[in-house]
Amino acid sequence: MASNQGTDESDNTSSSPKNVYKDPDDGRQRFLLELEFVQCLANPTYIHYLAQNRYFEDEAFIGYLKYLQYWQRPEFPHCLYFLELLQNANFRNAMAHPANKVMISKRFPAKLFDQQYNLVTLLTTAKEMELAHRQQFYLWKNYRNNRLKHILPRPLPEPSALPPSSTTALLPPGPSSTMTAPSPVPAPVPSPGGSALSPMQYAIPSGSAVSKNDPRTGVVDRRKRKETSINFSLPCYTGKMGDLNSDQLFILEPGLLCKLSWRCHQVVIRNVRVVSLNSFVECTIPKDDGTLVSYVGFRVQHDNARGPMKGGIRYHPEVDLDEVNALAQLMTWKTAVADIPYGGAKGGIGCKPKDLSVSELERLTRVFTQKIHDLIGVNTDVPAPDMGTNAQTMAWILDEYSKFHGYSPAIVTGKPVDLGGSLGREAATGRGVVFATEALLSEYGKSIKDMKFAIQGFGNVGYWASKLIHERGGKVVAVSDITGAVKNPNGIDINALFDHKQKTGSLGNFSGGDSMDPNELLVHECDVLIPCALGGVLNRENADHVRAKFIIEAANHPVDPEADEILSKKGIIILPDIYANAGGVTVSYFEWVQNIQGFMWDEDKVNNELMRYMTKSFHNIKDMCGTHNCNLRMGAFTLGVNRVARATLLRGWEA
Numbered sequence: 001m002a003s004n005q006g007t008d009e010s011d012n013t014s015s016s017p018k019n020v021y022k023d024p025d026d027g028r029q030r031f032l033l034e035l036e037f038v039q040c041l042a043n044p045t046y047i048h049y050l051a052q053n054r055y056f057e058d059e060a061f062i063g064y065l066k067y068l069q070y071w072q073r074p075e076f077p078h079c080l081y082f083l084e085l086l087q088n089a090n091f092r093n094a095m096a097h098p099a100n101k102v103m104i105s106k107r108f109p110a111k112l113f114d115q116q117y118n119l120v121t122l123l124t125t126a127k128e129m130e131l132a133h134r135q136q137f138y139l140w141k142n143y144r145n146n147r148l149k150h151i152l153p154r155p156l157p158e159p160s161a162l163p164p165s166s167t168t169a170l171l172p173p174g175p176s177s178t179m180t181a182p183s184p185v186p187a188p189v190p191s192p193g194g195s196a197l198s199p200m201q202y203a204i205p206s207g208s209a210v211s212k213n214d215p216r217t218g219v220v221d222r223r224k225r226k227e228t229s230i231n232f233s234l235p236c237y238t239g240k241m242g243d244l245n246s247d248q249l250f251i252l253e254p255g256l257l258c259k260l261s262w263r264c265h266q267v268v269i270r271n272v273r274v275v276s277l278n279s280f281v282e283c284t285i286p287k288d289d290g291t292l293v294s295y296v297g298f299r300v301q302h303d304n305a306r307g308p309m310k311g312g313i314r315y316h317p318e319v320d321l322d323e324v325n326a327l328a329q330l331m332t333w334k335t336a337v338a339d340i341p342y343g344g345a346k347g348g349i350g351c352k353p354k355d356l357s358v359s360e361l362e363r364l365t366r367v368f369t370q371k372i373h374d375l376i377g378v379n380t381d382v383p384a385p386d387m388g389t390n391a392q393t394m395a396w397i398l399d400e401y402s403k404f405h406g407y408s409p410a411i412v413t414g415k416p417v418d419l420g421g422s423l424g425r426e427a428a429t430g431r432g433v434v435f436a437t438e439a440l441l442s443e444y445g446k447s448i449k450d451m452k453f454a455i456q457g458f459g460n461v462g463y464w465a466s467k468l469i470h471e472r473g474g475k476v477v478a479v480s481d482i483t484g485a486v487k488n489p490n491g492i493d494i495n496a497l498f499d500h501k502q503k504t505g506s507l508g509n510f511s512g513g514d515s516m517d518p519n520e521l522l523v524h525e526c527d528v529l530i531p532c533a534l535g536g537v538l539n540r541e542n543a544d545h546v547r548a549k550f551i552i553e554a555a556n557h558p559v560d561p562e563a564d565e566i567l568s569k570k571g572i573i574i575l576p577d578i579y580a581n582a583g584g585v586t587v588s589y590f591e592w593v594q595n596i597q598g599f600m601w602d603e604d605k606v607n608n609e610l611m612r613y614m615t616k617s618f619h620n621i622k623d624m625c626g627t628h629n630c631n632l633r634m635g636a637f638t639l640g641v642n643r644v645a646r647a648t649l650l651r652g653w654e655a
């Protein structure tokens with residue numbers, strides 16, 4: 001570590017005088033690193049991360065924390081309360097308890113921890129919570145920018161940029177640079193106890209118990225990999241649905257950022273106007289039997305450069321902040337690809353809707369709406385349905401929101417037609433999938449009626465996609481949902497299957513086909529595979545066995561990057577989610593427009609406009625692919641990212 005500073009890596013113990021860091025610019029770099037790290041310590045989630053990754057078991061690190069206390073004189077804002085608490089072993093132990101993650105985030109600021117660190121009994125004022133959330137948000141944003149900095153295309157110099165510091169790797173991931181130092185740079189104050197370590201001495205001692213599999217080393221390795229191979233990143237799933245997070249990255253090569261100046265490129269990479277990440281709320285409701293139960297709900301607002309933020313609300317047990325954040329980002333690119341005047345957002349509640357009664361679902365939705373009603377708005381953030389939610393859910397949100405703000409039909413889309421919903425919205429995502437499929441197949445001189453389809457998921461998207469394909473003469477040879485799967489090589493009668501599911505609640509024992517293992521559906525013999533359920537269903541475990549020639553990503557993130565590579569090598573054409581399932585949000589836009597106009601379109605108009613938008617987007621993506629000689633996913637991302645970048649630049653990005 002710090003080898004370019006003359007330190008000897010083989011003798012890199014925390015107390016060795018050889019490790020004393022010699023700063024080439026009179027402490028400026030050191031000051032910046034310390035400043036950023038200290039600021040990161042204001043983020044409870046980051047502290048929890050440190051605890052979970054066993055930094056607090058490392059004496060050298062504790063010494064480093066002690067040393068950093070010089071930042072507390074003279075007294076700094078509340079962000080340093082944690083630093084004070086971190087001097088206490090009880091607090092560090094409390095942080096290492098996984099259950100405290102959510103709690104500490106919500107009970108922040110830390111000064112309210114009592115002597116026993118009894119987290120449950122803490123109370124915070126609304127003002128403090130607000131301050132804390134803002135602080136967390138800015139730090140998160142900075143942290144995120146820094147992470148992205150590590151994957152920037154290099155070299156793309158800004159005149160004022162600092163040279164990359166090799167010492168950054170000494171610190172845990174997160175606090176690296178982009179903040180500017182005040183001038184003149186104050187010299188670090190010696191450690192209070194005299195025995196604490198200088199920051200540049202902090203390192204994992206050679207021969208320490210940290211194993212190769214330790215997350216600390218893992219993080220460093222991952223970063224290295226990013227530095228060498230990634231230029232711009234986008235989220236995607238790996239593995240099961242819950243794995244979706246913003247660390248799972250698709251790659252967009254810089255050459256695909258067409259006609260972007262360096263400045264514009266920066267704007268995009270700094271990823272843009274993350275509006276609000278901290279919106280997770282606890283929703284406590286009485287169950288029908290009178291017991292109280294709490295759920296965590298989220299609303300992440302990602303970007304509003306192109307207009308109000310837009311995105312669905314998902315009810316699913318695996319919903320968490322990371323997943324919602326990644327889905328919100330996807331919405332930003334999706335609305336841009338569709339060329340509708342929106343940004344991106346997403347929400348969700350970690351719950352199992354099938355285990356809740358209708359009245360429990362209503363109570364939960366109303367409590368969630370009460371908690372986020374100030375965050376959403378007709379011109380700021382407009383929710384819609386996603387997995388596990390439907391028009392009824394939107395009706396409850398509309399009703400609850402209207403109690404606070406007056407009757408506001410445009411606050412949600414995908415609502416019942418009787419409450420101002422658009423004709424055609426319920427079928428829109430599935431219909432859009434079909435229009436997208438038609439556009440793709442026609443490029444290959446084929447049409448739906450020539451093709452055999454396997455469809456995973458028989459909910460809103462899966463049902464409408466399979467029904468419309470069936471109506472167009474396509475053979476739906478396999479369908480699955482959570483209850484099972486059915487196959488018929490001659491084509492399944494989708495209307496009959498729907499009636500059967502309505503009556504029995506499952507796909508099992510359907511007389512119009514044979515039951516099959518639902519896992520087999522993804523590798524079933526067919527021409528076109530349409531995943532319409534979970535993310536991450538196509539991964540390195542099964543990608544090689546896929547037999548379809550085309551995959552239409554009706555679900556969000558059904559294909560993870562490893563699978564993407566394997567499938568592409570097999571010559572399978574993938575139509576990416578940010579285009580393929582954009583029909584839903586496109587008709588949501590029509591619904592919002594109708595609400596604002598106070599005028600209702602007929603269904604033909606909705607469907608014709610949807611077809612026009614989907615066809616136009618397809619040609620825009622194809623043009624992008626032609627210009628940049630890339631596949632459809634990269635073409636779609638390039639299109640979306642460039643549109644967001646242009647809007648961001650035009651609006652003027654905060655400096």
Ligand SMILES: NC(=O)C1=CN([C@@H]2O[C@H](COP(=O)(O)OP(=O)(O)OC[C@H]3O[C@@H](n4cnc5c(N)ncnc54)[C@H](OP(=O)(O)O)[C@@H]3O)[C@@H](O)[C@H]2O)C=CC1
Pocket residue numbers: 312385386387388389429456457458459460461462480481482483518532533534535554555556581582584585
């Ligand atoms: N609704 C919309 O407008 C949009 C949705 N999407 C995306 O489309 C996907 C589906 O959403 P939507 O149709 O609204 O959700 P729904 O909740 O209406 O339907 C989900 C379907 O997936 C099935 N399912 C769940 N788990 C599995 C599993 N392990 N194997 C097979 N099937 C499973 C469910 O089965 P069961 O019926 O038995 O519960 C259900 O049929 C999601 O990825 C969503 O983000 C994207 C754009 C818009």
Ligand SMILES: O=C(O)CCC(=O)C(=O)O
Pocket residue numbers: 310311312313334382383384385386413414556581582584585586588
């Ligand atoms: O209709 C909308 O506004 C959002 C739909 C959505 O969540 C999605 O496209 O993933």
